[in-house]
Amino acid sequence: MSLLKVIPLGGTGEIGKNCTLVETENDIVIVDCGISFPHEEHYGVDIVIPDFSYILANKEKVRGIVLTHAHEDHVGALSYLLTQLNLPLYCTPLTEAMVRMKLEERARNVEVNIQRMTPGEKFKMGQLEVEPVKITHSIPETSAIAFHTTEGIILFTADFKFDKAPVDKILTDEKRLKELGEEGVLLLLCDSTNVDRKGWSNSESEVGPSLKEIFKTSEGRVLVTQFSSNIHRMQQICDSAKAAGRKVSIAGRRMEMTFNMCRRLGYINVEREDTVNIEEAVKMPNNKIVIIVTGSQGEPKAALSQMSRREYSRVKIKKGDTIVYSARPIPGNEGGIWRVVNNLIRQGANVITDYATPIHTSGHASQDEIKHMYELTKPFYVAPVHGEPRHQRSMSNLMVEWGHAEHRIFMLENGDQLHIGEESAWIDEVVDFGEVFIDQNSNSPVSESVLRQRHVLAHDGVFVLSIVVDRKHGELVSRPRADIRGMNATAKDIEDVLDDLCTILSKYQPSELSSPDYIAGQILEAASKLVWRSTRQKPLILPIVEMI
Ligand SMILES: [Zn+2]
Ligand SMILES: [Zn+2]
Secondary structure: OOOOEEEEEEOEOEOOOOEEEEEOOOOEEEEOOOOEOOOOOOOOOOEEEEOOHHHHHOHHHEEEEEOOOOOHHHHOOHHHHHOOOOOOEEEOHHHHHHHHHHHHHHOOOOOOOEEEOOOOOOEEEOOEEEEEEEEEOOOOOEEEEEEEOOOOEEEEOOOOEOOOOOOOOOOOOHHHHHHHHHHOEEEEEEEOOOOOOOOOOOOHHHHHHHHHHHHHHOOOOEEEEOOOOOHHHHHHHHHHHHHOOOEEEEEOHHHHHHHHHHHHHOOOOOOHHHEOOHHHHOOOOHHHEEEEEOOOOOOOOOHHHHHHOOOOOOOOOOOOOEEEEOOOOOOOOHHHHHHHHHHHHHOOOEEEOOOOOOOOOOOOOOHHHHHHHHHHHOOOEEEEEOEOHHHHHHHHHHHHHOOOOHHHEOOOOOOOEEEEOOOOEEEEOOOOOOEEEEEOOOOEEEOHHHHHHHHHHHHHOEEEEEEEEEOOOOEEOOOOEEEEEOOOOOHHHHHHHHHHHHHHHOOOOHHHHOOHHHHHHHHHHHHHHHHHHHHOOOOEEEEEEEEO
16 A cells, blocks of 8 residues: 555645645645635634644644745645644745744744745655745745655646746746656646636736836826735836836735835835825825725725725725726625725726736636646646636546546545555545634634524524523413514514414423423424414524523
């Protein structure tokens, strides 16, 4: 039996909470530790993280975490793991800076041990030899990760595209990818996010000229919204603004923190006189200012969303403002984004979500780039990752078209144990895995049963039924009382329920009525049926029995 295993705890069958283990007889190395976002019905949940039970159960084997890049879906859950198990992190300087910034906010008491890694330089984690390889994506310093094992090379592409003209001019190390292919890539874990897009993605540097044109031709202020981690985009906004005679300002705390940190470390180059703080910005002539603003995904607390609701005191939307969406909606966020857009338009803003030339480009590979990766690395086994089943299936179909044997493609799901040997590979039974729902106010998990209760409350409200029993005589002291919240019911509906409940309770023996737990259970059962019959609703029913 092969002792080499790859176990995704997140990031397969979904886009988000990337966290995959490479396990050998003696060592476990974790690749990334990210978050995803909750569905609409996960009331009160801010983020979703992987279940770390398997990592904690095998903690003596875990050698550390390698980070491919600094996006939240790859590093956002670190604070939750590190507070339980303080592992060394291996990453590049920018990823280190962004992780430190986030840990400062979320896990101040963790003394994090960060080891710098450099693309092209191998290092050891336990007995596993690890090699980062430079790859282009929508954030600088993204690395593919190659594990040199006795069975062969396991290669994670990480999130990638082949950007032929990246803003920082650092290209993907195609030469090294090709060499790895020649050495023998046993398994390629390949980003499948944009597998359904034909051709080749636009280069990030193609966005700059479109922004410049908008900055030059707009008469009023221009506000640009984008992901706060898209550092190259910020650089292009600064360059384009300067070319159009505008100064740059930032609205939104996270964007400002990232911008300032990147500027300090030299990842963003902009002269001090070309930026102004937001208080100065709002006093400047309209055609002299560009404001970079958070909220491209309609996040309710972000600056742009607050502006759309007229709640952002520092910047008020004015007639003639132009707002540029330099980001695509993450599927699922469209409703919230359009609500913001509509409110901005109501206030007289001109909103640009689409343009003749690109105002946004994706950081993920389109079909021809995936094919290029496949041809460079010539993998024996392939696992499409960073995708939902539909993306994984599309990639699998494409690879079969390109001549890859179907039985050497693995459609992994979270928790699967993929055993890999030189002769064969197979998926074994699942390890402990799952989703942990986090409420960031309390910074603690929300249980499934609490979520189920919230779901019921949100749909049909709550029905509180109180009875008072004379313990000595085993009889009701008065008619039961009902209190409802969030139920769509008339007073008559409720009275009907209480009438029927009285009739039912009159049939119980005094000894039964004076047993609080028993009678509460009986009321719950009877009331559930009566409420449904009378109102066609299924509220949360809370029986309260008081003995006097
Ligand atoms: Zn990414
Ligand atoms: Zn990602």
